[in-house]
Amino acid sequence: MATPRTDPLTVEVVELIGTVVARYYAEYEQAAAKHSLTGAQARVLSLLTLEPTPMRRIAQKLKCEPSNVTGIIDRLEARGLVERRPDPNDRRVKLAAPTEDGRVTARRLRESLDFAREPLAELSDEERTVLRDLLKRMLGKEAPVAAR
Amino acid sequence: MATPRTDPLTVEVVELIGTVVARYYAEYEQAAAKHSLTGAQARVLSLLTLEPTPMRRIAQKLKCEPSNVTGIIDRLEARGLVERRPDPNDRRVKLAAPTEDGRVTARRLRESLDFAREPLAELSDEERTVLRDLLKRMLGKEAPVAAR
DNA sequence: TATTGTTATACTCTATAACTATA
DNA sequence: TATAGTTATAGAGTATAACAATA
Incomplete structure (x- = not known):
């Protein structure tokens, strides 16, 4: 217990976690690319399948500045995967939501990721x-x- | 055993791993930024502390194209953290190696990462x-x- | 001929700052 | 005045293609 930092066991576990992180990350990017999506686009699209989301909220989820979300949604919208809707409660807000095409792509992406889950088998x-x-x-x- | 894919337990573990990956990745970037390094620069600098490395080899480790490494090393070199050396055995090859300054920065970075290891405590x-x-x-x- | 590193180009993601339209 | 989203800008990482030096 106490304050484990540099003991061999902790170091070994940290390295293993680092390996898992690298592999998981690489496979996510690869799965996204298979659908001609960048990692950021794939993450946003997946997020939107949960519920239509204000631009600001997307930025918070992605831990990036709101100005970046504009471009990401622009590109997803240009490909017909996402659309912007007005928020009935606040006319300043725009809700990003997946199109039917976007939902299909998101589902396929999710299935690709199952493959990345193989290690758990x-x-x-x-x-x-x-x-x-x-x-x-x-x-x-x-x-x-x-x-x- | 068999082929675990969409059972609730597997899904839960996959989500937890996803959370670990996101947190680890974010904290790595943050630790790098604390030393005015990007994530890629930090990864390369750490890599070089193991041994002087040909540009091509760095690209393989980073899983990116060799042309990208030129820019990353350029920026590290401009800051005096890395230098390019000739390879005695093959005059086509350039070995990237950390300067003394680079080693100090890499060590501090490593110590910052200990902080990211807190969860194991x-x-x-x-x-x-x-x-x-x-x-x-x-x-x-x-x-x-x-x-x- | 093949390989190493580089350059040139274009795209995406990123943060910052200034702008607009609402609230 | 404060907030949501956008635009403009600049820096960094990425892939592709073409190039010079060396093998």
């Missing part, structure tokens, strides 16, 4: 449960210490 | 061991199934 259900709880704890989601 | 030694072995299995490194 190596683990049994029990192991996945343990992994889930450890990751939750790491992320401060306070999963119970004992298996549930 | 939530776990005990035993839990870190379990996590290590699960990650290894995921990455196809074939760690023993039983704890070692």
